[in-house]
Amino acid sequence: MSDRAEALRTDVRSGFSAAQKWLPAKWFYDARGSALFEDITRLPEYYPTRAERETLAREAGEIARVTGAGTLVELGSGSSEKTRLLLDGLRAHGTLRTFVPLDVSASALDEAVAAIRADYPGLEVHGVVRDFTEDLGLLPGEPPRLVAFLGGTIGNFLPAERIKFLRSVRAVLAEGEWLLLGTDLVKDPETLVRAYDDAAGVTAEFNRNMLRVVNDLLGADFDPGAFAHEAYWDAEREWIEMRLRATEETTVHIPGAGMTVHFAEGEYIRTEISAKFRAGGVAAELAESGFAVERWWTDAERRFGVSLSRAVREG
Structure with missing residues (x-):
């Protein structure tokens, strides 16, 4: 297993064992994720x-x-x-x-x-x-x-x-x-949320790319299309949260992490915070x-x- 896969395995085991599932934002990035982020930087909403x-x-x-x-x-x-x-x-x-x-x-x-x-x-x-x-x-x-x-x-x-x-x-x-x-x-919250939830859906694809990275590196069977992208402004903490919310009950096998993870309908993974x-x-x-x-x-x-x-x- 590569060092990168080993690091992801550690994060998956920790993040998916938590009461509120999470993964670090660095796992958006592979070649496709990097290209998608470059596309985001050119969007009218992303100031x-x-x-x-x-x-x-x-x-x-x-x-x-x-x-x-x-x-x-x-x-x-x-x-x-x-x-x-x-x-x-x-x-x-x-x-x-x-x-x-x-x-x-x-x-x-x-x-x-x-x-x-x-x-x-x-x-x-x-x-x-x-x-x-x-x-x-x-x-x-x-x-x-x-x-x-x-x-x-x-x-x-x-x-x-x-x-x-x-x-x-x-x-x-x-x-x-x-x-x-x-x-x-x-x-203002409206400007912030639009920057992380663009009309063209590029940020949604970028967010779901994290699941593809887990599939590629750890042999998981995530269906990215079964998770909806969300951007939420937390006014108390003054940060945007990006989330992937399960649109239906689903079970995901992650052989590289030795895990089987169940998601209830509506349960979400926090994929990023972006503090302001x-x-x-x-x-x-x-x-x-x-x-x-x-x-x-x-x-x-x-x-x-x-x-x-x-x-x-x-x-």
Whole structure:
């Protein structure tokens, strides 16, 4: 069994044994899931990608000037499209030597690395296939390094998990190195729900792709069509929950996890949380994790926040 399948088996055993079934959002992604997410980013309802890109396009030069980064590390790089704005800014500033994209999907990473190498001759590119939510390990590249964690993906962590993750990033950085963080902001519920439940049904297919990943890696017999996609705004916790709700009573066999799982009609799997943030909360969580916010930007409509933080002395 591959390391990826072993990790999924662990999550399936834990998540499907819980009173409220769940799986981590990272299991949306294989080659098909990555392609579907790229489709989502182009949907009219899905504002976060456009809002973040607007901010990065406006501030890439300032990011380069403040950080003077020689190495750009991107966590969850995907296609690295927005990263090109940072690469261009750092290269124009004259400091960029190395780009290190990390992604859990080897196929998506291979495509991104090949494209970056073709378009940025002379740039050292070290693609790393790694689940950065579990272990960042040693990051290649010479300091000063700038770690970019974009797209609002930090919102997929529960609050305690966010602090643990941010501390793991701080642990691999030297004092004075940098973190660029994208955070989707709290706004009206209608806009939020539409962003996760588009009219074309692309997000629904992306959500159900998680079941296909379980089928492929663990030999399960999920019928994805027997589960309905839902996006729910939890106003108290200020996060969107994505769910897959069984439309009928069904039993699923998962040989790779040694499990048979029963779903009652209407029972759901929580497949993602996507927390929405306020500027003060972002600064507080970064401070608790060993970072000091040096810059805070939003798009013109104040839908999405981008923070640039410096790793500070611990203790």
